[in-house]
Amino acid sequence: MIFSFDQQIERRYGDSIKWNKYKNKDIIPLWVADTDFKSPQCIIDAINARVSHGIFGYGDTPSLLVDIFINYLYKKFNWKLKPEWIVVLPGVVSGLNLSVRAFTNINERVITPIPIYPPFRNAAKLANRGQLNIPLILKNNRWVLNLEIARDKISNKERLLMLCNPQNPGGTVYKLQELKEQLSFAQQNNLIVCSDEIHCDLILEPNTEHVPFGSLNEDAAQRSITFMSPSKSFNIAGLGASIAIIPNKILRKKFMRIRQGIVPEVNLIARVAAEAAWLKGNKWLHSLINYLRINRDLLSYQVNSFTSLSMVSPEATYLGWIDISNLNINNPKLYFEKYGLGFSSGMDFGDNNFIRFNFGCTRHTLEEALKRLKVALKKYN
Missing domain, CATH: 3.90.1150.10 (Aspartate Aminotransferase, domain 1)
Structure with a gap:
């Protein structure tokens, strides 16, 4: 085709x-x-079919979307998820903000590599949290996180490490060894890792593979929140449908408690579009x-x-x-x-x-x- x-x-x-x-x-x-x-066209057709029904009342639990996403991720990254790990959101940005508020206290800090997608920087400010900015460095023609600087600057106030992989704006896809080093850093400093992987479908460099942070091992899964969405890959950002993967039950409960009454469910049309994207796109x-x-x-x-x-x-x-x-x-x-x-x-x-x-x-x-x-x-x- x-x-x-x-x-x-x-x-x-x-x-x-x-x-x-x-x-x-x-x-x-x-x-x-x-x-x-x-x-x-598969997304447009799916939306048209749902619109033609003519009734747009409250939607049921998005179990079909969750099932499609779990299957999609297993085929693409060989990461086997459980349905209870999945939280469906109307956008990754809301997830970033929820993460800062759920996993840090007012006197704790967020570690944020820079340069980075602006909502990462704004999330700490909006929540009145401190922020430790760690510069990316150019190494072998790739923008990578400088963990040596992070080790020098870290105190006992940091609780959350914000990652963007693939990196926006630098375009880096972190290698397996680099992710393992980031995990080791998180372990040494008792950090939760918030990983925005919204661009994970858009790998342009041949022989380069995206590895979800949470798929590294059980420890990585238990200390991480991973965000993914079809919005960038299939140009449906205006609809708003994203996924948070939170294997740790305690972290998931904190996240859901902060979300309650503030961040709404995904609307019906966005859900239909996401299902079509991951199933047929x-x-x-x-x-x-x-x-x-x-x-x-x-x-x-x-x-x-x-x-x-x-x-x-x-x-x-x-x-x-x-x-x-x-x-x-x-x-x-x-x-x-x-x-x-x-x-x-x-x-x-x-x-x-x-x-x-x-x-x-x-x-x-x-x-x-x-x-x-x-x-x-x-x-x-």
């Missing part, structure tokens, strides 16, 4: 937060992490990865051809983390917007020397963006 990802779908006049940010402006939105690709996803890999390679080649920019080729995700430190620009986001490029500011992730480039777009859009980038750099020079 052939899937086309070159189709230009007009999003400027709808309800897209990505495109409406630059409404009536000639700026290509390359910021927030959704893609410009039509979701797979694999061929579409395989084609998407091939398309994104070409986009990644084109972006990486072009960016690294400029003497003033550099970018590590991401092993996963559709996000390029571009080093612009040689430009010496105070507000990179505003500078590039003048030349029609709407990037994510590196400051949001913890480092203003970078911008994040969302290459989850059509090849035409990517090529136009690269032309504009060339003009922006020429004007700067």
Whole structure:
């Protein structure tokens, strides 16, 4: 079956937060992490079938979604889950915030690698918790966690280690040995590990495998909360359906108690979409990865051809983390917007020397963006 990802779908006049940010402006939105690709037909068909029923009352326990997810994860990662471990949520961000509030007290701290997806940094602030930021370092052309710095800075106040794997914005897929080192660090310091693995389906680098943190061994399972979702992989982030995997019964009860009365159940349509994605979307996803890999390679080649920019080729995700430190620009986001490029500011992730480039777009859009980038750099020079 052939899937086309070159189709230009007009999003400027709808309800897209990505495109409406630059409404009536000639700026290509390359910021927030959704893609410009039509979701797979199996999801659209499943939603249409549910909508045609015409009644949208309170939904029952999402046991079918749980069963489909358990089977999907076992086939993909050989991780055998139990149904009682699964908590269905309307989004990973709510899960991150719940984790901070459930597993830390007011006088305890959260360990957060930076740069990282902004909601990680915000979760501690919103809960009035302290935060120990540990920088990622560039090692063998990969952004990895510097545990030596973490060991030097850690006190007895840290309770929760926040991980993002595959890493957003760096694109690293942590190797088995790296995950084991992170587990050892957590064991030595009595840490619970909150692992956001929302991009685990989007592995672009050949011969690279994603390993869920909780699948390492029994200890890893018992000290971890893992988040996954079809939202990024199948471009259904606007629907909101995610999974928390919490094998430890005590942690799960704490998580559920904090959630009670605040975070709602997943809505019916989101559930139907997630079921279809994990049950029938694999061929579409395989084609998407091939398309994104070409986009990644084109972006990486072009960016690294400029003497003033550099970018590590991401092993996963559709996000390029571009080093612009040689430009010496105070507000990179505003500078590039003048030349029609709407990037994510590196400051949001913890480092203003970078911008994040969302290459989850059509090849035409990517090529136009690269032309504009060339003009922006020429004007700067």
